[in-house]
Amino acid sequence: MNQLRRKSKLEIWNLIAYLIVALYLIFLIFPLIKILRSSLDMPDGTRSLGNFKRFFSDPYYFKTLVNSFQVSIVVTFFSLILGVPLAYFYNMYQMKGKKFLQVVIILCSMSAPFIGAYSWILVLGRNGVITRFLESIFHFTMPNIYGFKGIVISLTSRLFPMVFLYTSGALKSIDNSLIEASQNLGIKGVKMFFKVIVPLCMPSILAASLIVFMRALADFGTPLMIGEGFRTFPVEIYNAYVGEVGQNFGFAAAISIVAISITAIVFLIQKWATSKFSFTINAMHTIESKKAKPGLNVFIHFYSYLLVSVAMLPQVYLWYTSFKNTSKSGNVFIDGYSLMSYREVMKRGLDTSIRNTAVVGFLAVAIILILAIFVSYLVVRRRSFKSQLIDTMSMIPYVLPGSVVGIALISSFNTKPLILTGTVAIIVISMVIRRIPYTIRSSVAILGQIPISMEEAAISLGSNKIKTFFGITVPMMGNGIISGALLSWVTIITELSTSIILYTAKSQTLTVFTYVFVSRGSDGQAAAVATVLSLFTIISLTVFMLFSKDKDVTM
């Protein structure tokens, strides 16, 4: 008996658990402690709560918080209003070109936020194509898109697909008999939508709205691009860090701490709310989409296609501009079409950026996959204090805005013994940290649904533990995990807020590269890089669709 116990102590899973705990301590907990300490550093070298005082007492800074909340609430509101009906129409009625609609909707949600904002500027900005068109033909001056409006439009067009995807998922789990029962009891149409459908989808709608809220709150690229005078706090962190008026690291750290606290509170509210509204339904017979009455039919097609085109067209225009000729400086478009923007960006290191993006994406996804598989196994099959600790730590990055991860890592690994700043490695690490909670959660869910008797069957048939894990457990998790990994991949290659803080010329990725051209005003070249990035995204999505077949896309 004793012998057996001692043997199990040295078991491979214990070693893996210790290793993972160590990784979390080094790359997550240590940087967080570091940033907490730095938040107390005053510019004059003393330590106090001065940075926090400054943030909350100076209306100039405090206003950024208010602004961020304003943006998030309004964006969430519009995303729901647009996304829920779209999901309802999409799932309840027959529509032409459903597959195409779905692909475009997913594509909208996958583009890099700042590129979305940038395309809106190209269309509706001071020099935007529609603005100029209206002015030259009708002498009509478009209202200014910059600031609050622009952020809301740009973020909504990117985030309503989340609501669509979540709500669609919920609608798919509603059994058709519930709809029939409702109609049998005399409730149909709009009344049924509000009395039956919406309450049944509530858990998912809630989850979606809080995700939208969090993303809008922590988003950095959009306000940076289109916000102009309208300041939000993720941008403020960045500004304090790069220092328009001299770098103030302590202050950046302090805002980060405030940001983490806020997102943590929102996260806890989300957990509480979902637990309140959680019930599980499972459809034996999913809802059959019906043919809508002619009038309604026209309306739902009009609504869906209009919404999706408005969200997508700025990007298509961006792709289009990438093929336009530009002036020598690259700042002004001139007549004619060619690949000159592409040639120009090639000369300036497009290949390096592509390589970096691919390397960062591949490495990060590989590490995430391996870690997530191991962690989920420890959490589901080997419940212990260690696995609980890992489980808890793996949730922390949920509440870390991207720029905070960047600042925390840079302040932790710019000195010996471990200098990582300026390397591709630090970007990989940051991406792993940011994406891993999502992959771990989905892996835990997947593994939780695999009965343990599968592994026991293998063991009783003479297979050893390692062989069982790799031969039975991992392949059974396979499909779900790989589709999750592909989504992580897309998020990573379109990421800006962390990499903009961590990048150097050597390690710049496609998003950073795009941003560099945008900030120089080289619109053609920015468009070319952004188009390459879109191409990457589209290819990845195609692969994803092939892999996941008819499975749902969830984030």
Place this chain on the structure above:
Amino acid sequence: MSVNIHIKNAVKRFGNNTIIPDLSLDVQEGEFFTLLGPSGCGKTTLLRMIAGFNTIEGGDFYFNEKRINDLDPAKRNIGMVFQNYAIFPHLTVRKNVAFGLKNKKFPKDQIEELTDKFMKLVHVDEYANRIPERLSGGQQQRVALARALVIAPDVLLMDEPLSNLDAKLRVEMRGVIKKIHSDVGITTIYVTHDQEEAMAVSDRIAVMNEGEIQHIGSPKNVYQRPANVFVASFIGRTNMLKAELVIKAKKPYLCLPGGFEINIEGVKSEHMNDMDVQVSIRPEEFVLYDENEPGLKGTVTDNIFLGLNTHYNVTLATGEEVEIIQESSIQSTIEKGMKVSLQIKKEKINIFTADGSENILLGVKNDKKE
């Protein structure tokens, strides 16, 4: 090669919760042995201790002379069939069946040959290259059986293998299992909570309750001479009545409620005293008579015609409700509200001590080890 199994003083605890306090049993070589009991009685726990998936907190487990307590589950050479079949969904039927042979590093041609043989045995050979998802429950169960048997295990363990199947398939599959067992002749331990299923397949049944064995015996013995009240009421249906044992002129009489008295035979000599007893009378052990005949007096409160048999509910004059099964006759069934007299097939009934812990009649064969 089959083995016999000895379990001596097994103990199972989860934390402070003792599931099995002290359990011993022997299974003979080649025997079909069933652990039967209500859910939570510890039967699956015991099976998983034998398989090696549960730790053993005390006692010894032997396959023949070999103690297996600390043997890795992978090395016990056990074939196991799980309640949810545990068919690997990402492998074809053939690969599922071949899985154990590959782990045992059998040569390729032999794997092929054995896999084919066992797929044929359970009649799934035509689905060899299918993914299990597309098989019905019964077919999956057959695959699970083939996969467990193909490795020529010393012991076959089956954990409620039929509980996920529909009623008709369950009956069909227990025939399949019984036939394969008699063809292969392997020592088998089978767990179920379905007493009819247990009786249909088993050589011997161990009836368990709260982690303890109540009775080990043949299906016939367990049904006809149950060791105690728990066994009597768990196996089949029965009516339990309070009664008195009265000894008159060295002959035992049973005095039933309402004063109906019958002489009985076969009371163990150590119980030849006047005392309170519990009587188990199965529904088919009553005979209905006209109210003027001697017997237990009562009133019919319900009758259910089920074809072969007719079930009656009768409320006795003393208040107890009893259930009676009679073969349906061509005459009309006895109507509700009719007064009747109940007589008893006295050689079939069982009589227990007042606390229900012991059958006081001769003929109980209990292989339970103290």
